[in-house]
Amino acid sequence: MKIKSNADALVIFSGGQDSTTCLLQAIADYGRENVEAISFYYGQRHAIELERAKWIADDLGIKLTIIDTSVIKQVTNNALMDESQTIKSENKYPNTFVDGRNALFLLLAGSYAKSQGITEIIIGVCETDFSGYPDCRDQFIKSMNTTMNLAMDYPFRIKTPLMWLTKAETWALADKLGYLDYIKVHTHTCYYGVLGGCGKCPSCLLREKGLSDYLAKKASG
Secondary structure (H helix, E strand, C coil): CCCCCCCCEEEECCCCHHHHHHHHHHHHHHCHHHEEEEEEECCCCCCHHHHHHHHHHHHHCCEEEEEECHHHHHCCCCCCCCCCCCCCCCCCCCCCCCCCHHHHHHHHHHHHHHHCCCCEEECCCCCCCCCCCHHHCHHHHHHHHHHHHHHHCCCCEEECCCCCCCHHHHHHHHHHCCCHHHHHHHCCCCCCCCCCCCCCCHHHHHHHHHHHHHHHHHHCC
16 A cells, blocks of 8 residues: 655646746745656657656655656557657647647546545646647646546646746746746757757747747846
């Protein structure tokens, strides 16, 4: 039988800009000793993000659990898990969209959270400056929260601190928390897995535009 933790919140953590900002916000809200993180390996070509997740969790003194969900590669294919594909955003959804990913992450995070006596689950999805993924929408998160509560008969509360923020506002939040440079240096966003970013993929472009917009606004007072 697992020994329940003393944590109040579980952060779904990739090692990227958004989830790191959520982790830092959770530490500010709940206290370092009351926060845990959970990460997922699903065959992503940018698995370097998990190296960043491990480093950041260790640096911040946060317990990190990594779950292997690479079984998802047996049922779906996309450019985020297939290095032979060129990443592009020409169709209704970008070809980096992984069908069922956030539903799977939330379900497994919920199972782990319940086993540890944790009710708060935090995920860094965003409907304002997002990549067109349907599983980043507020409507999906709310429906998933209801489904998980019913499925496990447990009072989960899924929180989305970035849901209505632009990428520039997410950078502003990082700055307010005192971690702007930390997130710039230590997080990984690039879909191609290039350390420091390729500067060309949709994720890199969105990240850099958000930072540029925020710094320009900050400089103008």
